[in-house]
Amino acid sequence: MFYMKSKIVLRGFLLMLALGMVGVLLGAGSKPFAPNVDMKTGDLRVPENYTRWSTLGTWAHAKMEGEPGSKEYHVVYTQPETIDHYQKHGKFPDGAVLVKELLTTETMSMTTGPAVSHASGFKGWFVLVRDTEGRFPDSKLWGDGWAWSLFNADDPVNTVSTDYKEDCMACHLPARDLAPKGAVDADKWIYTLGYPVFQK
Secondary structure, three states: HHHHHHHHHHHHHHHHHHHHHHHHHHHHOOOOOOOOOOOOOEOOOOOOOOHHHHHEEEEEEEOOOOOEEEEEEEEEEEEEHHHHHHHHHHHOOOOOOEEEEEEEEEEEEEOOEEEEEEEEEEEEEEEEEOOOOOOOOOOOOOOOOEEEEEEOOOOOOOOOOOOOHHOOHHHHHHHHOOOOOOOOHHHHHHHHHHHHHHHO
């Protein structure tokens, strides 16, 4: 009797193990290329819950006239695994997503100084996705190793960008001169000098 029960338990365990292995094998290739890309159309959106990702850094854009202070903050986020990969290999992995939040600011006098700026409003997002395979060659928002899009604050799903070469590249050209020595060509479009976590 004990032998029979043991045999049934063993068979049950082996069945569960087999089903688990099948699940692992079926799920192995199911991880999406990037969480914010429609793989049929190449359309991008702002990824959900990106604020739970790692913060790469913040850019402060100074006011060019009037009272001192910051005009805008640009806070950049990415997946934690992107940072791990970059630190290990010195380049962005396929499917890495960079989300840049665009925030308005207010400046006031505080005990820490006479002109202290803080975030006060939300303007939108810039979103980039690293593409090492050239997945959407016919799209005007995919090229030079990345997908590129700008989204207004009221619509995280539909980009206002129409052609990355006209809408995005001019701002990224100077990054190529500032890129670290030996950087992959596509990664030279990114201002990595502003992200201390990549310098470790």
